[in-house]
Amino acid sequence: MKKTMLRKPKGFVDVYVHKAGAEKDRTHYCPGCGHGILHKLIAEAMEDLDIVDDTILISPVGCSVFAYYYFDTGNFQAAHGRAPAVATATSRANPNKVVISYQGDGDLAAIGGNNIVQAANRGENIVVFFVNNAIYGMTGGQMAPTTLEGQVTTTTPYGRNVDTDGYPMRMCEVISQLTAPTYVERVSLHDAPHIRKTRAAVRKALQNAKERKGFQFVEVLSTCPSGWKMDPVKSMEWVKEKMLPLYPLGVYRDKGDEARVITRPVPVMDPAEVWKKLGISAEADVDFPRGDVADEYKKMSIRVAGFGGQGIMVTGQALASVALEYGYNVSWLPSYGPEMRGGTANCSVNIQDGTIGAAEAVKPTMLLAMNRPSLEKFEKTIVPGGTLIYNSTLIDIEPVRKDIKIFPVPITGIADDKLGNIRVQSLVNIGAYAAITGMFKVEDVVKLLPKLFKGKKQSIIDLNAKAVKAGFDYVKENF
Amino acid sequence: MARMLMKGNYAAVYGAAMAGCTAYYGYPITPASEVAESAAALFPKLGRTFVQAESEVAAINMVYGSAGSGQRVMTGSSGPGISLKMEGISYCAGAALPCVIVDIMRGGPGLGNIGPEQSDYNQVVKGGGHGNYRNIVLAPNSCQEMCDYTMLAFELADKYRTPVFVLTDGVIGQMMESVTIPEPVKELPDKSDYAVFGTPLNKNLVNSIYIDHDDLEEWNMVLHRKYQVIKEKEVMYEEYMMDDAEIVLVGYGSVSRVLRTVVDDARAKGIKMGLFRPITLFPFPANEIEAFPERGIKHVLTVELSTGQLVDDVNLALAGVIKSDLYFRLGGNVPSADEISDKISELYGEEK
Numbered sequence: 102m103k104k105t106m107l108r109k110p111k112g113f114v115d116v117y118v119h120k121a122g123a124e125k126d127r128t129h130y131c132p133g134c135g136h137g138i139l140h141k142l143i144a145e146a147m148e149d150l151d152i153v154d155d156t157i158l159i160s161p162v163g164c165s166v167f168a169y170y171y172f173d174t175g176n177f178q179a180a181h182g183r184a185p186a187v188a189t190a191t192s193r194a195n196p197n198k199v200v201i202s203y204q205g206d207g208d209l210a211a212i213g214g215n216n217i218v219q220a221a222n223r224g225e226n227i228v229v230f231f232v233n234n235a236i237y238g239m240t241g242g243q244m245a246p247t248t249l250e251g252q253v254t255t256t257t258p259y260g261r262n263v264d265t266d267g268y269p270m271r272m273c274e275v276i277s278q279l280t281a282p283t284y285v286e287r288v289s290l291h292d293a294p295h296i297r298k299t300r301a302a303v304r305k306a307l308q309n310a311k312e313r314k315g316f317q318f319v320e321v322l323s324t325c326p327s328g329w330k331m332d333p334v335k336s337m338e339w340v341k342e343k344m345l346p347l348y349p350l351g352v353y354r355d356k357g358d359e360a361r362v363i364t365r366p367v368p369v370m371d372p373a374e375v376w377k378k379l380g381i382s383a384e385a386d387v388d389f390p391r392g393d394v395a396d397e398y399k400k401m402s403i404r405v406a407g408f409g410g411q412g413i414m415v416t417g418q419a420l421a422s423v424a425l426e427y428g429y430n431v432s433w434l435p436s437y438g439p440e441m442r443g444g445t446a447n448c449s450v451n452i453q454d455g456t457i458g459a460a461e462a463v464k465p466t467m468l469l470a471m472n473r474p475s476l477e478k479f480e481k482t483i484v485p486g487g488t489l490i491y492n493s494t495l496i497d498i499e500p501v502r503k504d505i506k507i508f509p510v511p512i513t514g515i516a517d518d519k520l521g522n523i524r525v526q527s528l529v530n531i532g533a534y535a536a537i538t539g540m541f542k543v544e545d546v547v548k549l550l551p552k553l554f555k556g557k558k559q560s561i562i563d564l565n566a567k568a569v570k571a572g573f574d575y576v577k578e579n580f
Numbered sequence: 581m582a583r584m585l586m587k588g589n590y591a592a593v594y595g596a597a598m599a600g601c602t603a604y605y606g607y608p609i610t611p612a613s614e615v616a617e618s619a620a621a622l623f624p625k626l627g628r629t630f631v632q633a634e635s636e637v638a639a640i641n642m643v644y645g646s647a648g649s650g651q652r653v654m655t656g657s658s659g660p661g662i663s664l665k666m667e668g669i670s671y672c673a674g675a676a677l678p679c680v681i682v683d684i685m686r687g688g689p690g691l692g693n694i695g696p697e698q699s700d701y702n703q704v705v706k707g708g709g710h711g712n713y714r715n716i717v718l719a720p721n722s723c724q725e726m727c728d729y730t731m732l733a734f735e736l737a738d739k740y741r742t743p744v745f746v747l748t749d750g751v752i753g754q755m756m757e758s759v760t761i762p763e764p765v766k767e768l769p770d771k772s773d774y775a776v777f778g779t780p781l782n783k784n785l786v787n788s789i790y791i792d793h794d795d796l797e798e799w800n801m802v803l804h805r806k807y808q809v810i811k812e813k814e815v816m817y818e819e820y821m822m823d824d825a826e827i828v829l830v831g832y833g834s835v836s837r838v839l840r841t842v843v844d845d846a847r848a849k850g851i852k853m854g855l856f857r858p859i860t861l862f863p864f865p866a867n868e869i870e871a872f873p874e875r876g877i878k879h880v881l882t883v884e885l886s887t888g889q890l891v892d893d894v895n896l897a898l899a900g901v902i903k904s905d906l907y908f909r910l911g912g913n914v915p916s917a918d919e920i921s922d923k924i925s926e927l928y929g930e931e932k
Binding site: 114119121122154155156157159166169173174175176177178179180183186187188189190191193194195198199200215216219223365366367368369370372375376378379381382383386418421422425430431432433434435456457458459460461463464 | 582583585594597598600602603605622624625626627628629631633634635637638639641642643644645646648649650651653667668671675722723751754755756757758760761763764765766768776777778779780782783784785786787788789791792795834837838840841844914916917918
């Protein structure tokens with residue numbers, strides 16, 4: 102590996118053009134701040150690894166909100182705590198690029214605590230540089246999740262009280278509990294030997310990222326002289342004396358050669374290929390020729406109602422699916438409201454030419470009642486001259502309306518006794534509907550069964566074909 | 581065959597897939613979960629990205645990352661989830677990133693319920709998050725429109741580099757209708773002027789921070805002018821039986837379908853009634869509504885599943901020239917056609 106020294110590394114831009122104000126040749130960081138050191142280590146490593154042009158850096162909210170001023174990479178500025186979420190999508194969109202989520206302690210461990218844990222758990226192909234300086238710097242020195250016990254900040258003016266403020270959070274320990282992360286290490290910037298170790302950790306993480314080896318997490322103990330109200334030298338000593346005992350340095354996870362290389366699929370964008378993959382045929386839709394349908398059945402608004410488990414929804418969907426193939430406009434709407442939890446179910450189906458208005462069959466032209474509560478509830482809603490089909494196997498009362506056409510059909514009986522399977526009631530319904538309205542032909546419905554019961558066994562399809570015919574025949578023979 | 585029976589929630593995702601959307605980031609919430617579920621089913625077949633995010637907040641920030649990377653990207657949610665996404669949507673608007681958000685509205689406030697309401701109108705149509713921004717808002721009223729307008733949403737999002745909402749409610753999301761799948765787009769727009777790719781020639785910055793006051797004012801004016809152009813050019817609405825109408829009903833989404841039935845019933849009785857359906861809620865068809873009086877319209881009744889959010893925009897446009905009325909239902913209740921007809925009789929009498 103090359104060694105870059107004594108000049109501005111190529112990972113930085115020459116002039117900080119994005120920086121507001123006049124001083125476009127120096128950073129916005131305070132004297133003695135650790136960010137500048139870490140920035141330089143990253144910029145050098147990017148140059149030496151030859152990834153400057155293949156890197157996308159996510160700047161967080163916090164002191165490093167302006168990291169994008171400096172790095173000669175693709176740059177994002179992210180919302181507070183969300184850099185790992187932004188990095189996730191950026192990495193998914195650019196699977197062969199090095200994506201860096203650069204975050205401070207408030208950003209990563211407080212407001213974005215869940216985002217970092219979840220990105221780590223997904224093993225996103227990103228590098229996280231986590232600067233832990235035990236304080237909120239940018240907002241003026243408030244308590245961070247990593248603030249030490251007893252440490253005075255502007256929001257812990259009497260020192261952090263663990264009984265009310267909780268304990269300092271050790272993020273390397275948290276992240277290394279997860280299975281997915283590839284490399285987790287805590288390093289420090291408090292003296293030259295440790296800066297050299299940090300340099301090595303930065304390079305290792307970026308090298309892993311270049312090889313697309315999943316989630317890399319480097320926690321860097323850093324100084325904040327302004328926030329801590331100390332001079333830079335004292336700050337270095339404070340890290341050594343106060344932070345190191347609480348935040349032990351070292352490697353918490355290194356999968357080494359075991360680390361998997363993350364690959365992502367290439368999106369299919371070719372139009373013909375897109376349709377093919379989704380099973381959409383480019384062939385024109387051919388409608389079944391329509392039979393003779395009486396005028397009263399040309400615009401159908403149907404309520405199908407019964408117990409849950411009686412195939413109410415399936416009946417409705419089958420009506421709509423079959424009608425669709427004759428070129429009708431159709432709609433199917435499941436029931437809303439309290440009854441959906443009460444064991445009864447209902448749905449509305451509209452079948453007509455032209456635009457369908459209200460989707461709910463408030464005043465149905467046909468009611469298909471599969472049980473007594475449904476008949477009692479909905480009989481009165483049928484439009485005058487409308488049609489009632491009711492399940493005479495289970496309904497032991499007579500309908501009261503005299504101004505509608507009534508077809509008692511032993512739907513459950515046909516399914517259960519004649520066909521031996523109560524689950525085919527839905528297609529018995531379709532057969533009865535076809536016989537009454539003349540809208541569907543039995544052979545057309547049978548042709549559609551493989552599509553309606555996609556993935557089901559042939560014996561199921563055959564049984565449902567019998568059910569359609571049985572429903573149809575019953576109506577033809579009895580009315 | 582390109583014609584299928586499907587739910588509105590699914591149709592939106594088919595529209596997205598045909599529009600060349602390459603990534604979906606979402607979080608489950610009823611009644612919008614099927615949007616995520618259908619993306620989870622379809623997108624892997626196309627080698628495209630589906631991630632179930634850890635939160636609504638994460639999902640919208642993933643959308644930000646994806647949009648900033650130049651992808652067509654979508655998320656979907658419902659009321660409480662949309663509320664959570666607002667900060668991220670503001671960031672997308674502030675960074676001028678195109679994205680599509682499907683909102684299948686449910687009952688609120690708070691946890692409310694999962695029945696259909698239209699009570700996200702204000703938070704979606706007026707911006708919603710912090711700062712001066714607007715979303716383009718499309719309001720489909722059928723499953724076919726869920727597909728078509730989601731596809732259109734991607735075009736508008738890229739044309740104006742702005743978040744676009746597809747706003748509807750649980751009725752349209754959960755109902756099934758025949759949908760003819762449109763042909764997939766052949767070409768996607770070039771985004772190399774702003775998107776971040778991480779290549780030697782591309783050092784773009786996706787950002788919404790402008791420290792200097794003048795800089796931020798200037799950027800806000802750029803956005804402001806963009807919204808004026810959108811207002812001029814992108815208004816969409818549908819009129820039904822409006823030519824000689826004296827009573828006009830105004831409503832969008834599932835309500836507009838009930839209103840269509842109301843109009844049909846009224847016309848059968850010889851009542852001169854029409855329906856005006858805003859399709860874009862921002863930009864709002866204000867000029868068209870402002871012109872109602874000169875078209876001889878005497879009464880305007882807005883019907884919505886909220887306590888008067890849409891009607892505020894109707895009244896702004898009418899500017900008090902003709903009196904406007906409001907009828908609404910809440911909590912997951914959708915008014916029936918008869919219920920609305922009765923209200924109309926009560927308000928305007930039988931003489932109409």
